[in-house]
Amino acid sequence: MCLLVYVCEEEERELGRKQAPGACPYCGGKVEAVDGESRWRLWCMLICSKIKRKYFCTLCNRRLVLYM
Known part of the structure; x- marks a missing residue:
């Protein structure tokens, strides 16, 4: 299992940003x-x-979570 950790990788990239409705x-x-x-x-x-x-506030930089 330790070998799998070294050969497996995760890449993250940002695709875009836009203003969402609400405050x-x-x-x-x-x-x-x-x-x-x-x-x-x-x-x-x-x-x-x-x-x-993901949703973020532009003033306080908090991550906002949507509950449905």
Whole structure:
């Protein structure tokens, strides 16, 4: 299992940013949506690729979580 840790790597990159509707519940600042992609590779072979959207406040830099 220790060998697998050294040959497996994760890459993350930002795809884009845009303003999201609403305001921060903590400080009232603008909310920004950030799209990011993470890739898991084993040697040079792609294992998994995910695109995620995260929300941040532009004033207090807190990560905001959406509950549905």
